[in-house]
Amino acid sequence: MALTDIKVKTAKPKEKPYKLADGGGMYLLINTNGSKYWRMKYRFAGKEKMLSIGVYPDVTLADAREKRSEARKILAAGGDPGVAKKEEKIAQQMSLKNTFEAIAREWHQSKADRWSLRYRDEIIDTFKKDIFPYIGKRPIAEIKPMELLEALRKMEKTWSSGENAQSPPALW
Structure with missing residues (x-):
């Protein structure tokens, strides 16, 4: 019989862990x-496997059912939902590591030995002031060309206004 929100909410611990x-x-696994914890048993390549869906109440009954449905679609397409979940997690972690700021700093470091100390500082200061606040924390893959262009135009305005107006530093 399918669970209800009330049944899930009122499930109490017992002497041993049990499942609903x-x-x-x-x-739903209820520990002592x-x-x-929401879990899903499934078979893949002839082996029984278990997929962790999430922790109640962070993952509601409706959310858990939706994730179960997604996992069943992956199985129907011939994939392993456990592997798909791991791949998604790795992709998210890589996305967080590949922010615009991280890539820009890596690029800056790779060019730094070719530049004078003053110029090197000027470049990174420009990025810190004019670019990083707008798109620095965003994953590089999510930044649209027009967003980058807008950020570069803001940098250009900063350099061309004020008493010490000058051209922005060449970046290559």
Whole structure:
């Protein structure tokens, strides 16, 4: 029988961990300390596997069912939902490491030995002041060309206004 929000919410811990089934391989594991975990059993390549869906109440019953549905679609397409989840997690971590600021600093470091100390500082200061506040924390793959152009135009305005107007530093 399918679970209800009330049944999930009122499930109390017992002496041993136990499961409340929802169907389609998904269940709620209730531990002795009262913690509740959504899990899904499935078979892939002839082996039984278990997919961790999330922790209740952070992941609601409706959310868990949606994730179960996504996992079943992956299985139907011939994939392993556990592997897909790991790949997605790695992609998210890589995306966080590949922010515009991280890539720009790496580029700056690779060019630094060719530049004078003053010029090197000028370049990174320009990025810190005019570019990083706008797009620095964003994953590089998510930045649209027009957003980059807008940030560069802001940098150009900064350099061309004021009493010490000058051309922005050449970046290569």
